[in-house]
Amino acid sequence: MVVIFGDQLDHESNALQGFDPAHDLVWMAEAAGESTHVLSHKVRIAYFLSSMRHFAEELRDRKYRVEYTKLNAENNSGDLGRELETALRKFNPERVVAVEPGEYRIEQMLLATTKQAGTPLDLRPDGHFYSTRQEFANWAKTHKQLRMEFFYREMRKKTGVLMEQGEPVGGRWNFDVENRGAFGKTGPAKNLKPPHHCPPDKITREVINLVNATFPSHPGSLAHFDLPVTTAQAEAALKDFVHHHLPDFGTYQDAMWTDQPFLYHSRLAGAMNLKLLNPRRVVMAVEDAYQRGCAPLAAAEGFIRQILGWREYIRGIYWTQMPKYIDSNALHATEKLPDLYWDAKTDMECLRQTVGHTLDYGYAHHIERLMVLGLYSLLFGVDPVEIHKWYLAIYWDAVEWVEMPNVIGMSQFADGGLMSSKPYAASGKYIARMSNFCRNCRYKPDESIGEDACPFTTLYWAFLLKHEKILSKNPRMMMQVRNLTRLDTGKRKAIQNQADLHRQQTAKGSY
Ligand SMILES: Cc1cc2nc3c(=O)[nH]c(=O)nc-3n(C[C@H](O)[C@H](O)[C@H](O)COP(=O)(O)OP(=O)(O)OC[C@H]3O[C@@H](n4cnc5c(N)ncnc54)[C@H](O)[C@@H]3O)c2cc1C
Numbered sequence: 001m002v003v004i005f006g007d008q009l010d011h012e013s014n015a016l017q018g019f020d021p022a023h024d025l026v027w028m029a030e031a032a033g034e035s036t037h038v039l040s041h042k043v044r045i046a047y048f049l050s051s052m053r054h055f056a057e058e059l060r061d062r063k064y065r066v067e068y069t070k071l072n073a074e075n076n077s078g079d080l081g082r083e084l085e086t087a088l089r090k091f092n093p094e095r096v097v098a099v100e101p102g103e104y105r106i107e108q109m110l111l112a113t114t115k116q117a118g119t120p121l122d123l124r125p126d127g128h129f130y131s132t133r134q135e136f137a138n139w140a141k142t143h144k145q146l147r148m149e150f151f152y153r154e155m156r157k158k159t160g161v162l163m164e165q166g167e168p169v170g171g172r173w174n175f176d177v178e179n180r181g182a183f184g185k186t187g188p189a190k191n192l193k194p195p196h197h198c199p200p201d202k203i204t205r206e207v208i209n210l211v212n213a214t215f216p217s218h219p220g221s222l223a224h225f226d227l228p229v230t231t232a233q234a235e236a237a238l239k240d241f242v243h244h245h246l247p248d249f250g251t252y253q254d255a256m257w258t259d260q261p262f263l264y265h266s267r268l269a270g271a272m273n274l275k276l277l278n279p280r281r282v283v284m285a286v287e288d289a290y291q292r293g294c295a296p297l298a299a300a301e302g303f304i305r306q307i308l309g310w311r312e313y314i315r316g317i318y319w320t321q322m323p324k325y326i327d328s329n330a331l332h333a334t335e336k337l338p339d340l341y342w343d344a345k346t347d348m349e350c351l352r353q354t355v356g357h358t359l360d361y362g363y364a365h366h367i368e369r370l371m372v373l374g375l376y377s378l379l380f381g382v383d384p385v386e387i388h389k390w391y392l393a394i395y396w397d398a399v400e401w402v403e404m405p406n407v408i409g410m411s412q413f414a415d416g417g418l419m420s421s422k423p424y425a426a427s428g429k430y431i432a433r434m435s436n437f438c439r440n441c442r443y444k445p446d447e448s449i450g451e452d453a454c455p456f457t458t459l460y461w462a463f464l465l466k467h468e469k470i471l472s473k474n475p476r477m478m479m480q481v482r483n484l485t486r487l488d489t490g491k492r493k494a495i496q497n498q499a500d501l502h503r504q505q506t507a508k509g510s511y
């Protein structure tokens, strides 16, 4: 019996190698518990269910025997482990074949359930990724600091992507400095094309109705659902991205703009995370666009770095650090997650915008996740577990192996610098530089005290004051910490008081 979980929808999966249609069976199940262990956004639930149902249909078309339990099937316990247990009792298979799960919790469940049933488990490596878990672990053992940049260079050498006679194309590994453009006063191009649209078909429409009926109180809306739910659709979305958005992706990767959630981003993370789309296809298409002269090197390299570098590195961090990674809390952050993360009710325009389109689409791009939503939580001092659960619930592309290191490590610095050499701490001035949000906000990004003070700026200074001792030991934070000497005792006190007041008022929902 081949077990396929919802984030393993890969027709080239190692689990399907050697499948014999005469004897073998594919088992898949929808379980409500997977949508409620964190309060999942409706788009995230619908995306998983629709993609799973399409995948099962495609397997049947290819003459695979598929046992598929729908969410609303009679006797569905709602618990993935229990459903697997029931299937093992019903089919009593010779062995279970599976690809190593993406999530630690699911892997533990699979190991325990098959062991308890006495069914041998043939657990195979996940060929979707460029590197195996073991390769990353070996790399990690030989490096004192686990910096993405060094891992990325290894991956470039290993794959030959954007390489010429053993050297990086263009003479540099990294065009990061060319990836930080803002839109200035005018904003993105007037003819900026919206992302590729996949109209919901019959299966997706059924799923949308099911999700709305089963999870009515979950966050978000399905009104705009148009995501790629099959490999063919994901490949069409990739083609569309490469043609229309890749050339400007490099320059505007970090830019933000009012009512423009997608800008030049690909919206491909979900399709890759469910394995509908192979990252090699993505990287090849982007490299090819560069070679044909259809995209500048800074855009192609900037995009490839996200997939060949960040995505692989993040997975390696997850698997080398689990299960203890979730307990990291280097900055001793204990605040509750403010309600505004669930309802976008706030005067802070940057948060109103980014939480707003997160609720509308289950999407926010990387810099919004890191430098608005994550930054606010870091400066506010939210308990890392609370903010982790929010991220895991709220994005359509959220799966734990990629979400957790991005949140715990990159955005909250809860791992004390295992991943990032310094916390991503900034004041409202960063947001003012990279977006037009501040122009439509009642607060002023330059001010840290007083009625008009930007809460990000107040909290930023309060953050530096609170963590001065730890941060002053970090060579990359020295400049920022040194700026504290400009504040006299009175100003320090005023900032701390304003930060406390902000926290109290936010807890009451009035900021
Ligand atoms: C706090 C936080 C939480 C995040 N949670 C998730 C998550 O749950 N799932 C997820 O896939 N990504 C997550 N990311 C990474 C990144 O923000 C998303 O992959 C990206 O925004 C998805 O949109 P896109 O497909 O349009 O990406 P694009 O901007 O078009 O980027 C291209 C691709 O690069 C990959 N990528 C880019 N940055 C990263 C990164 N930091 N880590 C891993 N892969 C990356 C993704 O596969 C993405 O599709 C998170 C980042 C932060 C800071």
Ligand code: SF4
Residues within 6 Å of the ligand: 347, 348, 349, 350, 351, 427, 428, 429, 431, 432, 437, 438, 439, 441, 442, 443, 444, 445, 454, 455, 456, 457
């Ligand atoms: S002024 Fe501050 S709160 Fe307002 S949009 Fe700018 S950064 Fe956000």
